[in-house]
Amino acid sequence: MGVDFLAKYKANGTRFITLDNGYHLWTQTTGSGDIHLMTLHGGPGGTNEVFENFGERLAPYGVTVTRYDQLGSFFSDQPDFSDPENRKKFLNIDYYVQEVEEVRQKLGLDHFYLLGQSWGGVLAIEYALRYPEHLAGVILSSMIDNLAEYLQNVNAIRDSMFNADDLAYMHDVEARHTFDEPRYEALVSALGEHYLHHQADAQPRHLISTMGTAVYNYFQGDNEFVMVGALKDWDRRGSMKDISVPAYLTFGGHETMPLDAARRMADEIPDSTLHITPDAGHGQMLDNPDDYFKHLGEWLQGQQA
Template sequence: MRNVTRILTLSNGYHLWSHTCNLGGHTKLLCLHGGPGDTHEVFERFGPELADLDIEVTMYDQLGSWYSDTPDWDDPAIRQRFLNEDYYLSEVEEVRQQLGYDHFYLAGHSWGGMLAMTYAADHPQALAGLIIISMVDNIADYLKRMRKIREHEFSPAENAYMLAIERRGQWTDPHYRQLITHLYHEYVNRRQPAALAHQVDIQAKPVYNYFQGDNEFVVEGDLGDWDFSKRLATIQLPTLLMFADHETMPLTTAKKMVKAMPNARLVVTPDSGHNHMVDNPAVFFTYLRHYFTDLRSGRFTPDPQKG
């Protein structure tokens, strides 16, 4: 099967980088990366891992991210127009249309999972199935998990120091950065040295900082009050919820989600952080392949934890 890289020109005039693996595969899978402001990289193994299942996999960098166009984020009008969830949802739909995808599968990781859940609720007729990777249905539970992680990893004095730094916005403080790096190594990228590596930091900081804040362990941006929990049960699609056992997202919430969704299955990747497709690919892709093969054979059933 062929792989192809394409530049998609949006109706707003901006360009998005996209890459499709296994071109011509019967089943279509579109992948939405996290961040916001991260890149397609966590999906790079999806194509090779799913090739023998005849699955065409497309990933792309969202507006402002790495290979795609970056608007002038210093312009207030630009920020108001594009730095919001509605824009990025409309982007998903335009990418789908340009690819010609219909009755396709949608996978979203972290922030991409937020987009995927909302897109699935708004456009159920376009989808055949949904894959949510490490994203809960509300930010409040995520914030509780962050507090528990920090209390577990650091002494009361260290936690007080972190809060003092955060209140002042002194994000470059050396000791604070050391503590945050420790958290990333424990809960985001447990595979060290990291498999995802560049000579420079390629995250789109203006996008990430606007929505999230300085790092994964604070939420000071626009995501702070996001809550999808009341709409979760409206998603009737066969849904795979993929979480890790040592990550930033609370498993307690994932278990509530699978009970609330009428046609969902929850799987947990062991010894892995937030990027578990990188930390433990052998288990992660086994679960992902089971999702597709079970659907094809009629063996996909909702999670037994529902009872």
């Protein structure tokens, strides 16, 4: 076996990497193409599983895909976030951006494409602004450049979905902070079924919850409507013009992110392409995979020309 084959064999597959802070992250690399893509999952506190088939679906376009679970997420180490020192050290955007950079270094990636889905898009924007020298391009999948417009949009969606009685009940629950009431949970789930996942195809399922709840609650709050966490004031409007690498923006046609903001971002980023995935919600790659992967793969391929 040649040296090149051995190097590629060792680079691919599933392995844990040890961060300089001593914690371990689950990673997996699949594919053998010359285009290198790393994915950042949503949440915060979600998992990499929406990217399970990216290596297979993007193989025809010559793409090697690396995915990993961020610190505090299901397959990776989960610090005790009840410890205020851990919350201070790890639960901030700067930590997670630096984590992306350390993962890149430990996996030996350079001149690669970075795809961020939802919360992962926050990290992808921040990484592109701080470390453009390591990127060939950035992909923002269902993420805009601020949370204020998102909150306005998702609450407008709620107002349009539910009747006055349901809305009054939801606001009352939120004022009382009794989010585990069955009727309330059912109403919140209805949003997910229509806008987070617009199609009826099966979504990743487990017998237990895989959500990093402590991470989600700290950054987000209790749910998509009640955003009182540390992420609520994140706003990169005005910075999109400073993204100096090619950017691909992809959004579902029926999702929670405001498409007007997506179009504004596409106008502001110097080298950008915007695609709206039809018949898809926030989880575009699950709702309409044929369209999602075709356009993403063609964009990645086109960057090599």
